[in-house]
Amino acid sequence: MLFYVVRRVLATIPVMGIVALTVFSLLYLAPGDPAAIIAGDQATTEQIAKIRASLGLDQPYLVRFGHWLWQVVHGNLGTSVFTGQPVRQMIAQHFAPTFALMILTMLIAIAVAVPLGVIAAWKQGRWIDRAIMVFAVLGFSVPVFVIAYLLAYVFGLRLQLLPVQGYAPLSEGFWPFLRCLILPSLALGAIYVALLARITRAAMLEVLAQDYVRTARAKGVGQGGVLFVHALKNAANPVVTVVGLGVALLIGGTVVTETVFAIPGLGTLTVNAILERDYPVIQGVVLLFSFAYVLVNLIVDLLYSVFDPRIRL
Amino acid sequence: MSEITLPEEAEALPEILPAPASHGRIVGLALRHPGIAIGGALIAVMTFLAIAAPWLGTVDPEALDPANMLIGPSAGHWFGTDMLGRDIYSRVLYGARVSLVVGFAVAALSSVGGMAIGLVSGFIRPLDPVLMRIMDGVMAIPAILLAIALMALTQGSVGNVIIAITVSQIPQVARLVRGMVLGLREQPFVEAAIAAGTRTPRLIWRHIVPNTLAPVIVQATYVCASAMIIEAILDFIGAGTPPVVPSWGNIMAEGRALWQVKPFIVFIPAIFLSVTVLAVNLLGDGMRDALDPRQGGRRA
Numbered sequence: 001m002l003f004y005v006v007r008r009v010l011a012t013i014p015v016m017g018i019v020a021l022t023v024f025s026l027l028y029l030a031p032g033d034p035a036a037i038i039a040g041d042q043a044t045t046e047q048i049a050k051i052r053a054s055l056g057l058d059q060p061y062l063v064r065f066g067h068w069l070w071q072v073v074h075g076n077l078g079t080s081v082f083t084g085q086p087v088r089q090m091i092a093q094h095f096a097p098t099f100a101l102m103i104l105t106m107l108i109a110i111a112v113a114v115p116l117g118v119i120a121a122w123k124q125g126r127w128i129d130r131a132i133m134v135f136a137v138l139g140f141s142v143p144v145f146v147i148a149y150l151l152a153y154v155f156g157l158r159l160q161l162l163p164v165q166g167y168a169p170l171s172e173g174f175w176p177f178l179r180c181l182i183l184p185s186l187a188l189g190a191i192y193v194a195l196l197a198r199i200t201r202a203a204m205l206e207v208l209a210q211d212y213v214r215t216a217r218a219k220g221v222g223q224g225g226v227l228f229v230h231a232l233k234n235a236a237n238p239v240v241t242v243v244g245l246g247v248a249l250l251i252g253g254t255v256v257t258e259t260v261f262a263i264p265g266l267g268t269l270t271v272n273a274i275l276e277r278d279y280p281v282i283q284g285v286v287l288l289f290s291f292a293y294v295l296v297n298l299i300v301d302l303l304y305s306v307f308d309p310r311i312r313l
Numbered sequence: 314m315s316e317i318t319l320p321e322e323a324e325a326l327p328e329i330l331p332a333p334a335s336h337g338r339i340v341g342l343a344l345r346h347p348g349i350a351i352g353g354a355l356i357a358v359m360t361f362l363a364i365a366a367p368w369l370g371t372v373d374p375e376a377l378d379p380a381n382m383l384i385g386p387s388a389g390h391w392f393g394t395d396m397l398g399r400d401i402y403s404r405v406l407y408g409a410r411v412s413l414v415v416g417f418a419v420a421a422l423s424s425v426g427g428m429a430i431g432l433v434s435g436f437i438r439p440l441d442p443v444l445m446r447i448m449d450g451v452m453a454i455p456a457i458l459l460a461i462a463l464m465a466l467t468q469g470s471v472g473n474v475i476i477a478i479t480v481s482q483i484p485q486v487a488r489l490v491r492g493m494v495l496g497l498r499e500q501p502f503v504e505a506a507i508a509a510g511t512r513t514p515r516l517i518w519r520h521i522v523p524n525t526l527a528p529v530i531v532q533a534t535y536v537c538a539s540a541m542i543i544e545a546i547l548d549f550i551g552a553g554t555p556p557v558v559p560s561w562g563n564i565m566a567e568g569r570a571l572w573q574v575k576p577f578i579v580f581i582p583a584i585f586l587s588v589t590v591l592a593v594n595l596l597g598d599g600m601r602d603a604l605d606p607r608q609g610g611r612r613a
Binding site for chain 1: 446447449450451453454455456457458459461462463464465466538542543545546549550551552565569572573576579580583586587590591594595598
């Protein structure tokens with residue numbers, strides 16, 4: 001077990017290395033000379049060269065990557081070109097809304113998608129299975145911002161049940177906080193629900209054809225017991241994998257969802273940074289999201305061994 | 314001249330053999346997998362609208378008309394006008410060009426690129442761990458973020474959007490192809506070809522590539538669908554093509570500020586985008602079922 005954990009943790013190191021190298025290269029390749037910007041319009045070539053040397057910008061690519069990585073490992077992500085604030089501080093300020101949005105989306109999506117997938121597999125070929133699969137294809141096809149506007153239009157503007165946009169921090173109370181996040185979570189979760197329902201159905205169909213399911217039925221286990229105890233537990237691995245992989249969709253979608261619903265999170269930070277060409281901020285956000293994504297999938301891999309003890313061997 | 318009886322023999326054949334008409338087979342395929350028929354038809358309609366846009370009653374999609382700003386859908390402007398008085402019907406029709414070109418180009422380029430990397434990885438074993446770690450690293454950056462980051466480095470243009478999205482999509486195809494190549498190399502017919510002295514380039518071209526094509530084409534449809542969505546998202550958040558370009562994402566971006574009062578500016582391109590992506594996904598699902606008899610038979 002310990003060996004498995006150690007091996008999995010070590011396997012993420014090269015991946016993170018490539019991610020770091022890619023993200024660093026973005027800043028390296030970014031147009032504009034930071035030294036010239038810092039020096040200002042009046043600076044002479046010598047002054048710019050001096051600043052460049054003091055910043056280490058005259059060093060070779062790999063040396064600069066090493067310096068940069070050292071800083072990142074110590075939590076220093078540089079400063080925003082636009083506001084002059086440390087990137088780490090800006091990320092910290094925008095972190096909570098995005099984190100809350102993602103957690104709520106995942107909870108809602110899993111709670112909706114897994115039962116849908118189980119029902120679809122159970123009633124395979126019937127109208128309810130077809131309806132769920134049609135819904136899944138729609139979830140894949142209708143882009144997140146379209147669903148977002150649709151929900152905001154129907155439930156916000158027309159029915160006036162929920163806020164059209166905006167965000168309330170948890171400190172203003174749980175209900176205002178939750179109210180603002182319901183529509184964004186539903187919009188962001190649609191594609192995730194589609195993905196999970198589909199994979200749950202496929203995994204369940206596979207398991208339901210196994211001999212031990214027939215044995216369970218033969219010894220008189222009820223329908224619910226067969227589906228949720230015998231089958232779902234054995235179908236869990238592919239589902240959990242996709243829960244992890246789908247986080248990439250959530251991360252991409254959150255950028256758009258926050259824009260539509262005016263949520264002051266990391267997505268909004270990213271969009272503003274793009275408009276201002278604030279490369280250190282873009283770099284910091286991409287690095288953070290990618291790291292989170294790798295971490296989630298590492299946790300998923302480790303969860304495998306909980307669902308399937310054979311993997312520990 | 315001497316074999317004048319041949320036509321009579323040929324006529325007798327269809328009674329013994331099943332009709333080889335490929336025409337009938339395509340119709341049958343479409344009937345058994347309605348996704349292919351519906352998706353294909355919708356894509357054909359969108360492609361027609363995109364190509365024929367100049368002759369379908371459109372005006373210059375970039376022409377400003379400040380006297381006619383924010384008109385709702387009406388006889389003069391079927392889909393209304395935007396904040397700058399541009400005709401949305403014209404912009405939506407021309408927008409189909411951007412979406413389709415980006416979708417198809419990214420699908421084609423990622424398939425070719427992914428295929429090349431997958432084949433190299435599957436055949437030049439020392440390179441495999443290096444290439445696959447790079448693919449893992451690229452895949453660890455969520456596709457939209459990678460595309461955003463790449464677009465931040467260059468000017469917004471359709472070509473750059475295509476490149477940025479392609480980079481984010483190649484690893485999936487490469488992994489798929491590599492997996493298939495490793496499986497195929499163990500197959501008896503490949504071993505037989507190697508034993509018969511087939512050289513590697515010919516082996517790849519004649520025996521490996523044809524056997525990877527079907528799954529790669531299915532994957533390409535999904536890449537095409539993702540590419541269209543990512544392109545629209547890039548435009549929508551201002552990281553894609555310049556706002557003047559008539560694309561569905563740009564039209565929605567313009568409608569963003571006023572969407573509560575003029576929702577049609579956002580919703581009309583949204584419908585077109587959703588229908589097009591749905592069509593591509595239906596086509597992909599239909600082809601996957603058709604090519605995978607194991608699953609196709611069971612799926613109703």
